Amino acid sequence: MRYQRPNVVGGLAGWLWLLVIIVPIYYIVVTSLRPQADYYDENPLSIPGNPTLDAYQLVLENEFVRYLTNSVLVTVAAVAVILAVSLMASYYVVRSTSRLAKRTLELILLGIAIPLQATIIPVYYLIVQIGLYDTLWALILPSIAFGIPISVLIITNFVRDIPGELFESMRVDGASEWRILPTLVLPLSRPALMTVGIYQALQVWNGFLFPLVLTQSAGVRVLPLSLWSYQGEFSTNVPAVLAAVTLSVLPILAAYVVGRRQLVSGLTAGFGK
Amino acid sequence: MALSTDQPDIGTRTTAQRTNSSGSGRGGPSFLMAVPALAFFAAFALIPLGGVVVLSFMEWDGLSSPQWAGLAKWEQTLADPVTRHAMWLTFVFTAVSYVFQAPVALLLGVFMAGRQRYRAFLSVLYFLPLVFSAAAVGITFQSLLDPNFGLSRAFNSEFLGQNWLGDPDLALFVVVFVVAWCFVPLHSLLYQAGVRQIPESLYEAATIDGAGRLARFVNITLPQLRYTIITSSTLMLVGSLTYFDLIFVLTGGGPGGATRILPLDMYLTGFRSYDMGQASAIAVILVAVGLALGLALNRLSGASKMESQQAGL
Secondary structure (H helix, E strand, O other): OOOOOOOHHHHHHHHHHHHHHHHHHHHHHHHHOOOHHHHOOOOOOOOOOOOOOHHHHHHHHOOHHHHHHHHHHHHHHHHHHHHHHHHHHHHHHHHOOOHHHHHHHHHHHHHHHOOHHHHHHHHHHHHHHOOOOOOOHHHHHHHHHHHHHHHHHHHHHHHOOOOHHHHHHHHHOOOOHHHHHHHHHHHHOHHHHHHHHHHHHHHHHHOOHHHHHHOOOHHHOOHHHHHHHHHHHOOOOHHHHHHHHHHHHHHHHHHHHHHHHHHHHHHHHHOOO | OHHHOOOOOHHHHHHHHHHHOOOOOOOOOOHHHHHHHHHHHHHHHHHHHHHHHHHOOEEOOOOOOOEEOOOHHHHHHHHOHHHHHHHHHHHHHHHHHHHHHHHHHHHHHHHHOOOOHHHHHHHHHHOHHHHOOHHHHHHHHHHHOOOOOOHHHHHOOOOOOOOOOOOHHHHHHHHHHHHHHHHHHHHHHHHHHHHHOOOHHHHHHHHHOOOOHHHHHHHHHHHHOHHHHHHHHHHHHHHHHHOHHHHHHHOOOOOOOOOOOHHHHHHHHHHHOOOHHHHHHHHHHHHHHHHHHHHHHHHHHOHHHHHOOHHHO
8 A cells, every 4th residue: 555644735725725626516506596686685605595507598599509509510520531531540650660750740749739719710811712611511610720849749559559460460461551451550549549539529529629719600609609608698687697508518527427537547548748 | 559659769769760761762651740749839839839920010000001110119118107017017917926835836746646546536626727728717716806896795704705806916916826826737647647756665665764755855855856947947947938828818917908918018009909910929928938947947957857768658
């Protein structure tokens, strides 16, 4: 055992931080269940006297499902493309013997240091020019581009670990590179793909800047931006705003409950040690 | 996962590949495989990166066609008191955030790495902020810190009843705290993973030699975590340039510009004041700072870091 005596200072700090994390989350949930009228009277941290789902009903009646659908569409499309193109690129940079491969990897990894929002003005210009402003494509395409560097970083680290002999033996059997990719590289990189998929899904799902700048109408609004608009719309109805917050967190929370281990190991692996 | 351990050294493999690359057409997968990724990356990251430099020499309101403006936009940007204040704020914000977040994340990570059951349980809860979007967090804290109906009323406390987000002297620190709420969990996870990789034998040996907890922390844990510390610091420092969405929702840069850090200054200048030229100049400054920070920290961590075999977990 690493620690024989209880670590009192660590323990106290740990529980204190837990309080810092939990109080806001608890506040969101109890407030969203409070009737609007009680919001101004009851203690904000008390259990609601007359709990109600009115706030949730109000939010669901106000296009919430459409925003949810938009978020799902954008996330699924972006993540699927990110995984496909990053896996192919990773296979190339790891296994190709050409000098170009090393340059390609360096170029892509450069992207990790580019602050995303610094390029938003030209991206906006580009999206307007190609006529995709205010469409879901305007969110999907740049999200793919910005997902690629970290994905390639994680996946190349996995593909590198596939023993060279496996590739050799497939070559000897006459398999082409396009055959090796789905039959050898894909299955063996599955843990990395899972990790990248979950991480990128979180990034795209929670993205705020692209929707803010590249879309306008409610028809293509995604969840994070919808919270902002609910806040304007229901400015005097705090329980409704916080019900929207709760609803927006639930899908990803459900995903977290299912894939917690993968997500945690993925997040830690993704950034190296 | 077994694949990631016990691997041949990467250096030898690449040398081996290079030596037989001169031969036959079996040079591995074709470049075509990298083309889709490169195309996306070039179209929406690299070309825009060049574009933002060009646009910083343009007069453009975001709607009509951009016009060449020479150095005018740069002179305007560098002379603009709002932008200069934003640069200073960005520096202060980055420094204060780092000084607050880094030790908390490190200590929590070390704590979470302990084997006790309840710590595993705490780790699950610590993780929760990571699933919240910046918009959700911003809205929640806005409501929680409301001087009339927020936390202050729960405890009937004058201290909590301050106008946290409305007072220019307080708002920046509130932002630092909320950013920490969001990002400390991620960094403690990194540290937790780092601590779990430290060989147990080091601690056993130190304990036999009579080293106390503090001594073990200072002499074993900290040195062993140096790469994690560098990785995490890089992410924190470069990341603080990108805390745009959270601050945008929480304060909108206010009150009176008190939380208007550079990324916000860029957004507001471009998309609210319709001066894309000046906004682009601000963006170029952001890229320069980001790259400089990234490179400096990468130099610290050793150039070969990116090739590390460790990342497979």
